[in-house]
Amino acid sequence: MKLVGVDVGGTFTDVMYSDSVDRKVIIHKVPTTGDDPSRGVMTGILELCTRNGIDAADIDYVFHGTTIATNAVLEYRGAEAGMITTKGFRDIIHIGRHQRPQHYSIMQEIPWQDRPLVRRRHRKVVTERLAPPNGAVLVPLDEDEVRVAARELKARDVQSIAICFLFSYLNSMHEDRARAIVLEEHPDAFVTTSSSVVSQFREFERFTTAAMNAYIGPPVRNYVQQLDKALRGAGMRAELRIMRSNGGVATPATISEFPVLTLLSGPAAGVLGGAVCGALSGRRNLITFDVGGTSADIGVTNEGVFSEASARDTTIAGYPVLVPMIDIHTIGAGGGSVAYIDAGGSFHVGPRSAGSVPGPAAYARGGQEPTVTDANVVLGRLDKDNFLGGAMSLDVEGAHKVVGEIARTLGLSVDEAAAGIVTILNSNMANAIRSRTVQKGIDPRDFSLMAFGGAGPLHGAEVADMLGIPEVIVPAFPGITSALGLLASELKYDAVRTQFQVSTDLDVARLNTNFTQMERDILQQFEADRVPAGDIALRRFADARYVGQGYELRIDIGQGTIDGPAMQEAFAQFHRIHEAEYGHAFPESPIEIVNIRVTGTAPSPQLEWPRSTAGGSREKALVKVASTKFRVDGALRAFDTAFYRRADLPVGTALSGPAIILQLDATTVVPPNWSFTADPHGNLILTAGVAR
Template identity: 85%
Template sequence: MKLVGVDVGGTFTDVMFSDTAAKKAMIHKVPTTGDDPSRGVMTGILELCERNNIKPADLDYVFHGTTIATNAILEYRGAEAGMITTRGFRDIIHIGRHQRPQHYSIMQEIPWQDKPLVKRRYRKVVTERLAPPHGDVLVPLAEEEVRQAARELKDAGIRSIAVCFLFSYLNSVHEDRAREIVLEEHPDAFVTTSSSIVAQFREFERFTTAAMNAYIGPPVRNYIRQLETALRQADMKAELRIMRSNGGVATPATISEFPVLTLLSGPAAGVLGGAVCGALSGRSNLITFDVGGTSADIGVTNEGRFSEASARDTKIAGYPVLVPMIDIHTIGAGGGSVAYVDQGGTFHVGPRSAGSVPGPAAYSRGGQEPTVTDANVVLGRLDKDNFLGGEMSLDVEGAQKVVGEIAERLGLGIDEAAAGIITILNSNMANAIRSRTVQKGIDPRDFALMAFGGAGPLHGAEVADMLGIPEVIVPTYPGITSALGLLASELKYDAIRTQFQVSGSVDVDRLNSEFAQMGDDVLRQFTADGVSHSEVTMRRYADARYVGQGYELRIDLADGMITEDDMHRSYEQFHRIHESEYGHAFQQSPIEIVNIRVTGTAPSPQLEWPKIGSEGSIEKALIKRDNTKFRVDGELRSFDTAFYRRADLPVGQKLAGPAIVLQLDTTTVVPPNWSFTADPHGNLILTAGGAQ
């Protein structure tokens, strides 16, 4: 199989090719084309093919991580959307839960109120009512009212409509019929029903998720169509797969209908790629540290498994989202993060980024503000003649000029200012890691830091130092690990239903019946993708809580026919998870099952990673020695530093820092008192404490 993975970042678009039969891989990077990312995607694929004598027509699959949906939300530039909802519930998505993101601030923006996904004048109400607990029809759907609402939205120029009814998670009959009517009146509309995205209780979150799908639906659908057209025009017959936020991939048809599933498309691929690289070197407890030009994404892999975000944590730009997502924490910190002094004289780095255009001053593209990249250039940690494998020369004088300007304002020397920029950024990223580890009862010292992205290896060791993490792993292609993760992904579909049951009186027959129906729903999606049922692996879960609690924890449920004994084992697991998460458990308290879930996965063609021989040598790898600056014991000092070419490093030989390791897609910084080794799988293993 010939596979291509393409991940679109804020600064660069990363491309990786794998021939699974020949066991070889190639990489390529091109600037991201912000106005139309598909141009950068096609440029990257075609340039990689041309440089390596690969016929585009021979490609079998293109796996793609996209930021279209995320950017539409972050930049508030989605489609003008409408909503049809139950009479009396027009303002659910405005009122929310009467919770303020910042409890004690009287000057704050509440995203769903300040930037509504659906403006109030485009929220229409109709008569209907379903009744819990089984979704019985209490008041029939007033179909003529739905027709009138659809006509009004059509006349107002609305091309995307969300249908959100009360208790539709129990019975979708009214939403399904309303969708049919809307399409009869407005055939060109993009129509979303809340129950088709997530059949789960909590009206505010479910309605907001449906509204978000309607808001981003048209731009994502248009992008997918453009990309598919471009692939065909380039004579590519490869099947396109899009990365979802849950760590699986889906077909263009699925993503075109449910674009909200891709909100963490790129970061999810990074966690997968990090886990694959860690497994090659025998590490299963990892903190993935994906730092690009604009943002840093933090994930945790425990015993080879990544966790899924809970309902209380799944937010994008402040909006709650009820779709399965890998638990990833993102902050505005990267190589392009801008350093500045605010009106009160406080020194900040990020979250604003210079992006790829104009970019850092060192890129010579018109950047006039000091960035993290410029600070690394000033400190000698980036080699001006060996950036991007020598394809791009860095402007040292330009970097010194902009860093010098902020240094003058702060009353510091230029080196001190540059070191300050790095320290502030590293502190921000270390705090982000603490929020996903220490604050959740996880000791980061028991994990290795998997540093990747264009800037992760630059900062990984110093961030690890701040957290007491003893080991940093830098994968073979750190700048394109998300693209590698795409090649390691599987087809994955989820089904979820709300079902309230309490331990001691659980109806296992009802559970088994629901699971059977949900399994059939998942299998139908695989059938539509041409996947045999024999290739699909199913797993079952439940969201559970102690009676009276407001949020749930995820537990496993048995395969096959569930028995009372199976349920008791799941209850014991819940107590253990609750103890781990909150520090205590209530063994005698009843447990309430809230939601049940089914996840189906089917393997995609996987790349095989060849081992690396030991032909390298220190003499061959050493490019030069030069001065770089590091802060040691509170003092900024200059060190004679070896610069190595990574591809020529000998396997298994421990080398002492300080050192700079250069390659096409990133630069790895090994500070003083750290050592590093290239292992047979291509990973660099950085170890605190220096060479022994």
């Protein structure tokens, strides 16, 4: 089986090829083409094939992580969207909830008000009403009003329409009928219903999620169709699979209908790739640390299982999103992050990035602002002749020039300014890790830091030092670990249904009926993807809380027919999870089930990972010894540092820092008082020495 994984980042597009027959893995990187990422994707695939004598027509699958949806939201450049909603609820997506993003700020930005996904003049209301608890029709849908609304939106050149009715999560019949009418009146529109995107209570979050699906729908659908067409135009027969935020992949047809599922496409693949690499070396407790040119993504894997974000935490660019997502925290920190001094004289690094064009000054593409990459060049940590495997030469003079300008403003030496840039970035990333570990009751010292991305290995050891983490793992291909994660992903679908039931008055028959219906729906999705029934695994979950609480925790519900003892075990599990999350539990209090969920997975073709041999030696791997700068005991000092070629390192032999390890897709920095070992699975294991 021949597989290709392609991850599009802010600076580079990463490509990984795997052949299960020859046990061959090949990597390639090309600059991201921001105006049309599909051009970079195709360039990367075809260049890799041409350079390695591979017939592109023989590739079986292309797995792809895309940032199209995320960028459309972050840059506020989605489609002109409209909404048809229940009369009286036109402003739900503007009002939101009582909680503001910043409780005590009178000058805060509220995204859904400052940058509405659907402008008010494009929000239309119609007569209809369903009634809880079962979704019975209280007021019939006024179909004439729907037609009028659709015509008005079409006349205003609205490209995409979200249909959001108040109790549609209980009964979708009104939304389904309204969708059919809209398509009759406006057949070219992208039409989405809130019940099809997320059949769940909390109308503000459900409406906003549907509005976001409408907002990003046309650009994502066009991109997926364009990429699929480009693959066919290049003579490739490979099936395309797109990474979802939940850690699974889906077909182009699914993503074209529900693009909101891809909002964390690339970062989710990074968590999977980090977990795969850690498992090869027997590490199952990992903090994944994915640092690229623009951002740093942090995830936590506990005993090999990644956590899923809860309803209270799932936001993108400040907008609440009710779709399954791996719990990933992203900050604007990367190799391209720009260093600057604000109007008050404070020194900052990021979140603004120089991107790939013009990029850092060291790229010699016209960049005129100091970046983290420039600072690393000044400190001697990036070798000008061995960047991207020697494919790109760095402009050392240009890096010194831009860092020197900010150094003069600060009254520092160039080296001190460069070290300051790196320290600020490292501190920002360490604080981001604390927010996902220490602030959640997790001790980061019990985990290994899995450092990847183009810049993760550059900063991993120093960030680990700040957190007391004793071990850093750098995978075999750190710069393209997200692409590796794509090749390790599964086909995955989720279903959710609101189900208010209390433990003291449980309707077990209703639970069984609803779980069976949801499982049937998921099996139909897999059937449409031509997946054999025997390859599908189904898991059941419930979102539960103590009666009176505002948010839920997720618990497992066993397979098979649900009975009283099974639910008692599930409720006991809830008490344990609640105590682990909050430090206390109330075993005598009744528990309310809010939502039930089913997750279906089917294995995708998996990459075959070659095992390293004991070949290589320190002498063969040594490229040179040169001066680099590190801050030790508060002082910035120059050290004679060995530069090694990673492919030639001896396996199983411990070597001491300081050291710089060179390879095509990343540079690894081993500070003084750290050591490192190349293990048989291709990972570098960096180990902290004496505390400083």
